[in-house]
Amino acid sequence: MSKKKPVVFGVAGGTASGKTTVARTILTAVGQSQIAYLPHDAYYKDRPDLSFAERAAVNYDHPNSLETKLLIEHIKQLLAGESVAVPVYDFTRHRRTAETVLVSPCPIILVDGILIFTRRKLRELMDIKLFVDTDADVRFIRRLQRDMQERGRSLDSVIAQYLETVRPMHIKFVEPSKRFADVILPNGGMNEVAIAMVVSRLQALLAERP
Secondary structure, rough: OOOOEEEEEEEEEEEOOHHHHHHHHHHHHHHHHEEEEHHHHHHHHOOOOOOHHHOOOOOOHHHEOOOOOHHHHHHHHHOOOEEEEEEEEEEOOEEEEEEEEEEEOEEEEEEOOOOOOHHHHHHOOOOOOEEEEEEEEHHHHHHHHHHHHOOOOOOOHHHHHHHHHHHHHHHHEEEEEEEOOOOOEOHHHHHHHHHHHHHHHHHHHHHHHO
């Protein structure tokens, strides 16, 4: 690994496994000025051609629902020292907004998402791959609370989506992708010891840079 090349760090795991908690903890501990953060769920495809009901019925847990090619392009641009405009996705409307977030090149590029290990070309850009492993019942409860409180979903819609797409896609895509991880972190954001070890590794990589 070149000391001058930014470190691309991927954090994957099932829905509501604690990926975002882990990512935010790392951002805080290492320093936001040192990390370019690219959440995969910002790259959901925009479908203005569909009605709200049709957009709500899309399988958002399938890799084809995401514009991963754009994410790969953005990582390559950051590696080349260029800033990127990351999309902003509105989960209440299932649409991208007109806004973007400007992300500048940093020593560490942090990518998180449930499906980031399912695409070979995306995996090949990563220097470190971490899988956050959390029990299914815990993940479902967290998702239920999040989608009702933050995304305006009803109890019935969350349960229906979980049974129809979330769980089957987890079994088909997310769980098998765990074999590509360099490190598996059990219990998500609650595993302070493991997170501290990851932070120490990233800080050591930063210290090696000129």
